[in-house]
Amino acid sequence: MSINRRDFLKSAGFAGSAAWLASGGLNLSAFEAFPDIDPLAGYPARDWEKVYREQFRYDSSFAWVCSPNCTHACRLRSYVRNGVVLRSEQNYDSGRISDLYGNKATVNWNPRGCSNGFTMQRRVYGPYRLRYPLIRKMWKQWADDGFPELTPDNHKKYKFDSRGTDELVKIGWDDAFKYFAKGLVSICKRYSGEEGKSKLRAQGYAEEMLMHHGGAGTRVCKVRGGMGLLGVIGKYGMYRFGNSLALVDAKIRGTGEKDALACRTWSNYTWHGDQAPGQPFVHGLQASDCDMNDFRFTKLHIQLGKNLIENKRADNHFFIECMERGAKIVVIAPEYSPPATKADYWLPIRPNSDTALLLGITKLMMDEKKYDEAFVKRFTDFPLLVRQDTLKRLQAKDIVKDYVQPDISAGASFAKHGLTKEQYAKIGDYVVWDTKANAPRVVTRDDVGALWDKLGVEPALEGTFKVKTVDGKEVEVRPLFDLYKNTHLKDYDLDTVHEITRAPKELIRRLTDDIATTKPVAIHTGEGINHWFHATEVNRASYLPLMLTGNIGLPGAGSHTWAGNYKAALFQGSSWSGPGFKGWIAEDPFHPDMDDKIDGKDIHAHGYTQDEEPAYWNYDDKPLVVDTPGKGRKSFTGKTHMPTPTKFLWYTNVNIFNNAKWAYQMLMRTNTKIEMIVGTDIEMNSTVEYSDLVFAANTWLEFQDLEVTGCCSNPFLQIWKGGTKPVYDTKDDPMILALAAKAVGDEVGDQRIGDMWKYTLEGRNEVYIQRLLDGSSTARGYKVPDIMAGKYGEPGAALFLFRTYPRVPFYEQIADSLPFYTPTGRLQSYNDEDEVIEYGENFIVHREGPEATPYLPNVIVSSNPWVRPESYGIPEDAMGPDERQVRNIKKPWSEVKNTKNPLWEAGFKFYCITPKSRHSTHSQWQVTDWQFIWNNQFGDPYRRDKRQPGVGEHQLHINPEAAKAMGIADGDYVYVDANPADRPFIGWKPDDPQYKVGRLMLRAKYNAAYPYSAVMMKHAPFIATERSVKAHETRADGRAQSDGTGYQSSFRYGSQQSVTRGWLMPMHQTDSLFHKSKARMGFMFGGEADNHAVNTVPKETLVKVTKAENGGMNGQGVWAPAASGFAPGGEGDFMKKYLQGKVTKA
Amino acid sequence: MELRYAPEMLEEAVAREILRRETAGDAAWSRDFHVVTDPFYAMQETERNARFRDANAVFFRQLGLAQSLEAAVAGLPALGPAVEELVLDRCATATDEGADLCVTQGSKPHVRILFRVHRLDDPAALEGFFRHELKHVEDMLRPAFEYRALGRIAERPAEENLVRARLRLLWNLVAAGEIARAGVRGAATREEWATMVTRNYPGFPAETRGRILARLWDSPEITWPLLIELSLHPKKLLRYCGIHEAESPRGPGSLCPLCSFPTFEWHEDAATLPVSALAQVRADFPRWDPADGACRQCLDSYVFRARFAPTVAARPTTQVQEGSHVH
CATH class of the missing domain: 2.40.40 (Barwin-like endoglucanases)
Known part of the structure; x- marks a missing residue:
């Protein structure tokens, strides 16, 4: 439509505009200057700009340690205004921190801290905080009704079968502790004595689970302070509380201290699946982990199922620095992962087949003589002889009549490592074939490194020999090297390995050559490996190439793993320093030391607890006991691992139900059998939702008293206190433990239970921290006031007293010729424990998983006649979960590849990585x-x-x-x-x-x-x-x-x-594995939580994926x-x- | 009925149209707009805003932007007397477009139509859109239609969204059919509506979808409660369209009769389950018949329980030696 503009404007009726128009038309009329106005005459008000400039002003700041389970414990600084934490930043202190001797940490640890720590205040003030204690309404009713027996009707009435539909109501602290004490003592009483055991039997618990009950009702109580090292006083303090329950048992049963028993203490590291469970089999130590700045020294950095981009954010820059120093980076993972984008090459691999890859590499290295023969002879078990008849290592006592072990008490095994005579007698001495003498030669576990050289023995690595045993038999023996090279590894040629793993042959070849020609080489294993059923084999296999090439105990070398911050061993006890960590968690509750000046070395420790793996709770509160067709009823859970039934659980700082494998089995089935679930946490989470009583805790910024931590990935010993008052009605973790203990003491009439926390109640945790430092070989000499005053560079921080900075595992074994922590004193490619032989894993061997495989579940891929697994008569087509886990069937790959997993065939064709x-x-x-x-x-x-x-x-x-x-x-x-x-x-x-x-x-x-x-x-x-x-x-x-x-x-x-679901790996439950105890210089056989125990495996699953809804907006x-x-x-x-x-x- | 335009819509529409014309070579409207509105900046804020509102309203009309709505309203003479006012306002997304009816005690209803301003680029299409939306308003006001405000109509959010989407579609088909019969342009062509039927009922064969479209296209007598029923129950929709159930398999996204989860993976033939598994399903669900079908996950669970059950199991009690192991 055409409209005349002038007509339009006239008709628009804009008075002002009309005036403009009337005054002279359109031209420039809109651009005339305003007369009489000087825009510069006045200055607008600008005082509002002060608000803008001062938006980051603060009144004060304080440093604290961000201490979740990432293993970094970064020291951050928060800025406070008007009592509110506005922001948190990195403290930039690393280069200042030193040790007792003046050694300083490298400034390159800086900056440390990540987006989680920076946003911690959003959690402190956020909507999910626990603001006061809570109690489940119907649990309270049960308590008020006198804790009546939980008949099926009562079970339903008090909602033990449906906690998720009950209410959580506010309760005051005093009442919370009273209910806590009454509930705990009631349960301990109910399950004490023969009557208690009968009740447990009637409830259907396996008889084996009463093995460690000992008549004590406290033994159905489980406590978990997790991850303990994140706060030794408040988190590990849960075990101190647990140990004091021996006093409760003594009261209930009228026993003396000699027969009293405390509760079971649940693990953290192995429960998370964080350990590399095969490592103790190889070197006897809980885990080999270097300080992360050791990465810079490596020349070949291999990530095996590890993601050092997304994880370990505070310190993963050290691996990138390898590139600047000319190192190669190789990533082995099924997916093109973030680290793969930084790698020189990425080796794609079928999930759960890494053992085969590593065995294939080992075969190439052995066949092509790409190994350090001297290292192999000096530090590994490859020269040791194995008997063909029993598959056991040949022992000196087998061939020497009336053999008497030499006196090695002055050697490292006894003098440094705490070996006892009884243990030595049990592990024995070993034999090599001396080619110079053409005869067998006995060697002890101390004969490694330079001490081995002194023997002047030239051991055979290859060959078949015959020996005469003391009982008159002639037995064929062979060195392990020969057994691997000429027998076992025949099943792992390059073509077969390629078929098993789907990894490209040229990359397998390339990696082999790189390992063989580079030094130092480090392999970093992640949960991409450890979370599978047969992680044990991958872990063991990862050592083989390094054992062949001497890449152990050197800066930048080794096979390492860290996931959670597990390392209680940082506070290592020893004969010369004292009980260390054990002095805190296992101080004798019958004789607590009340002197605040006492040297921690003199703390009397007596453990009344027994550790236990939550994996059994996760298996529906059962061990692995199977009625086998061939061998009858057999427990695959060793005595040293056997759990007791769970009737009480107190956890702190762990979202245990949320993160449990088979979480809904736990919530809907297993936990219905637990009569009291108590939690301590800072926020509302699903574990809290399904608890009966909840204590609300302070966050790291709100700690009112001192706390201490260390890390498995750096050398920093850190003590801190919060800098802001608690926002809500919450308490420090130690104070919660102390007040709970006091309430229990009041309930049973024994003051000593509360006395265990005297200094916490007085607000003087520094007394306990000092004792911990005194008693630890890695911290003795430090004084808490000195550390807090900043004597070591930064208030609250110092360095652990490690042998080297960075800490390099097995440095002393190689540099000082100390034995490894295995029976042989050497790195082991072979294990001859009875269980291990029975399971067919004496040699390191590839096995398909019991679920996550397209092939026959749990099959052993081998034709080696020296692998003789026991199938227990369980047929191949038996598919129950227990059967799949324990059945051991051996087949060569040519047969395995034609087998099928019925679950895979039914459409569950996806591995699920988490x-x-x-x-x-x-x-x-x-x-x-x-x-x-x-x-x-x-x-x-x-x-x-x-x-x-x-x-x-x-x-x-x-x-x-x-x-x-x-x-x-x-x-x-x-x-x-x-x-x-x-x-x-x-x-x-x-x-x-x-x-x-x-x-x-x-x-x-x-x-x-x-x-x-x-x-x-x-x-x-x-x-x-x-x-x-x-x-x-x-x-x-x-x-x-x-x-x-x-x-x-x-x-x-x-x-x-x-x-996911619970699995119980038989290899993790032996009673006979000889290894170092985790927190003291000493050895043990069999189970120890976080050390040799079921290491859970959430990736052992297959899934199916189907469409549920369209993804578009609103479907x-x-x-x-x-x-x-x-x-x-x-x-x-x-x-x-x-x-x-x-x-x-x- | 008073026609009102929201100030923000006017502002955006005018600015957009003036820019469009200027880009096309006609800068006169831009100049005039500035002539008129530049002086407003010297005014106090309250007066300034009012002046802009008035200016935009005038320019909106003079630019011809009101024609689409006025033509659509003119085509529904019964609407005018029944409604107090009709407000036209803008929105950001396609899902927000449409007509809302607001009924208050003691006055006639108010109608608000939201639309994306860029539709003004195609006045003919926009007129069709308005016509379609006003058709819905007319339905809502018609007592025979039995319109009621909707609360939650399905059991879970997922189902709710699905059902609401189908409800919208079915009602749209009814409105579109009426408009088509009047010989005027609607919001979309019949082919475009057919595409939407496919999107909402992808599991039905093409012929079934065609019959649904045809039936709803020709359902001027339909009521709101019936539309809801047809949206909730695909079987009822098929019956309404004269389609025997056996002619059409279950729609993807339909609910499994056992677990009630929406599923895209129906078991091919429940009757082929092993006898023992089938017996177990029937024991748990006495009223279920294999012909009802179920999702693969549900039926597989009965088979798998047997296949993966332990063939050997530990007895809970036996004599074992007691000992306690203390660290």
Whole structure:
């Protein structure tokens, strides 16, 4: 329509404009200057700018230690204004910190700290804090009713079968401790004596589980302070409390201190699956881990199932520094992982087949003589002879009549390592074939390194020999080197290894050559290895190439592992320093030392507890006992590991149910048998939701008294206190323990229980810290006031007194010719414990997993006649979980590759990998708002799609082609299901409301880095609970935040633990493995928590993925970013061009 | 009925149209706009805002931007007297577009239509959109339609979203059919609506989808409660469309009768389960029939329990030697 402009403007009726028009038309009339106005005459008010400039002003600052289980313990500095922590930053102190002798840490540790620590105040002040103690309403009712027997009716009445539907109500501290004490003592009484044992039998517990009951009701009580090293006083203090329960037992049963028994103490490291469980088999030590700055010295850095980009963020820069120093980086992983992007080459591999790879490399090295013969002879068991008849190492007593062991009491085994005569007699002395004398020659465990050289023996590495035993037999013996090279490794030629692993042959070859020609070489093993059933074999195998090339005990060399901050051994006890760590957790409760000046060396320690692996609780509170067709009833759980039934549990600082494998089995089935669950935590999480009594704790910034920590990955000894008052009605962890102990003492009438915490109650934790330092070989000489005053460079910090900085495992073994901690004193390629021979793992051998395999579950890949596994008569087609775990069948690869796993054949064709996220530390920070937004591709602070459980949600990474083949679009919701026979829990029915809670649904995210048959979910998001699912389904906004508790789930339904289950690896449960005790200079046989114990394996699963809902907004169509043309698996033309480098032309 | 335009919508629409014309070579409107509005900056804020509102309203009309809505309203003469006012406002996303009806005691209803301003680029299409939305308003006001405000209609959020999407679609088909019969342009072509039927019922065969489209296209008598029923229950929809159940398999995303999870993976044939597994399903769900089907996960669980059960199990009690192991 054409309108005359002038007419329009006239008719528009704008008086002002008309005046303008009337005054002279349009031309420039709008541009006339305003007369009489000087824009510079006045100055606008600018005092508002002060607010802007001073937005970062602070009144004060304080340093504290961020101490989650990432193993870094970074010292941060928080800035406070008006009593509120505004922000936290790195403290930049590393280069100042020194030890007693003036050695300083390298400034290159700086800056230390990550986005988690920087956002800690968001958790301190955040909506999920526990603000006061809580008690479950019907548990309280049960207590008020006098703790009546839990008949089936009472069980239901008091909601032990449905904690998730009960209420948590506020309770005052005094009442909380009273209920705690009454409940604990009541349970101890109920299960004491023969009557108590009868009750447990009647409840269906295996008889073996009463082995360590000893008549003590305290033995059904379990405590877990986790991760203990994160706060030795407050977290490990839980074990001190546990030890004092011996006093409770003494009162209840009227025993004296000699016969009193305390509770069971649950592990942390092995429960998490963090240990490399095969390492004690090789060198006898709990774990080999270097300080992370040792990375810089390596020339070949190999990450084996490890992700040093997303994890270990504070210190992983040290591995990048390798590049600057001319090192090669190799990554071995199924997926093209973040570290793979930094590597010289990435070696892709079928999940769970790394043992075969390493054996293949070993074979090439042996065949091509690419090994350091001198090192092999001086430090490894390769020269030692093995008997063909018994598969045992040939012992001196086998061939020397009336053999008397030499006096080696002045040697390192006795004098430094604490070997006892009894132990020495049991482990014996070994034999090599001396080629000079053409005769067998006895060697002791001290005969290593330079001491070996002095013997002047020339041992045979190859050959078959005959010896006459003292009982008149002629026995064939061979050196282990010969057995590996000429017999065992025949099954691991390059072609076969390629078939087993799918790894490219040329890369296997290349890696072999690199290891053989580079020094130092370090292999860093991650949970990508340790979380599988047969991690033991991979761990052992990782040592073989290094043993052959002498890459042990040197800066930049070794086979290392760290996951959690487990290393209580940092506070190592010794004969000359005192009890160390044990002096804190096992101070004799019958004779506590009340002198605040006492030297920690003189603390009298007496442990009344017995450690236990939570893996048995995770197996439905059962050991692994199987009625085998061939051998009858057999316990694969050794006596030194055997659990007792669980009736009471107190945990601190661990989200144990959330992070439990088979979480819904625990919540819906196993935990219904526990009569009292007590928690100590800072935030509402799913474990708290399913507890009976909860103590609300201070965060690290709010600590009112001193705490101490150390790390397995750096040398810093750190003591700190918070700098801000508690925001809510919360207490320090030690104070909670102290007051609980006092209440228990009042309940049973024994003051000594509270006396164990005298100095905590007085606000003087420094007394206990000083004792700890005094008693430890790594800290004796330090005084707490000196450390706090900054004598060692930074107030609160000093260096542990290690032999070297960086700490290099086995430095002393190589440099000083000390024996390793094995029976032979040497690095071991072979184990001859009875159990190990029976399981067919005397040689390091590749085995398929009992579940995560396309082939016959648990098969041993070997044709070696010196591998003689026991099948117990269990047929090949038996598929029960117990049977699969214990059956040992050996086949060569040519047969194995034609076998099938019925679960795989039924469509469960995805391995499911669950590594840690960079945006959280296990479950900490999972739902802190910004982390929740950043740790997935669906972060949306506005929650525009109301299906989303929170401002972020969990996701499943899946290969795009695999997803498309199943009709799954990028961003769709999918179900992830594992074997429905027992997951998400045993006995689920389709219409069971608890099944709805436990079945996993989450977003699919295309990620081409993953191979076709592997999916990935990050570990430890906040699981769906009954309350969170109810919220999701009833709230108008659909948010999965529980009513009442305020718990925020990362899922709409289920969790990544919906697809995992408990497994009990027989190799982890021997009674005969000889190894170093973890926290003292001494040895032991068999089980020790966190050391030789079931190391749990969440990756041992297969899953199926099916579409649940469209990913588009509110269920319509495709998720918008997936259709943008820029997303992986959905690249448009421009993106394809860009990826090909064709967008920019020069 | 008073026609009102939200100030923010006016501002965006006018600015957009003036820019469009200027880009096309006609800068006169831009100049005039500045002539008129530049003096407003010297005014106090309250007066300034009011002046801008008025200016935008005038320019909106003079630029011809009001024509689409006015033409659509003119096509529904019954609407005018029934409604107090009709407000046109802008929104950001397609899912927010549509008409809302606000009913208050003692006055006639108020209608608000939200639309994305860029639609003004195609006045004819926009007119069709308005016509379609006003058709919905007309339905809502018609007593025979029995319209009621919706609360939650499904059991869980996932289902809720799915059902609401289908409800929207089915109602859209009814409105589109009526508009088409009037011989005027609607919000989309019949082919475009067919695509939406495919998107919402991808598991149905093409012929079934065609019959759904045709039936709803020709359902001027349909009521709101019936639409809800048809959205909730695909079987009822098929019956309404005269389609025998056996002709159409279950729709993907339909609920498993055993676990009630929406599923895209139905078991091919429940009747082929092992006898013992089938017996167990029937024992747990007496009213279920294999012909009802179920998701693969549910039925597999019965098979797997047997296949992966222990063939040997430890007895809980036996004589063992007691000892206690103390560290």
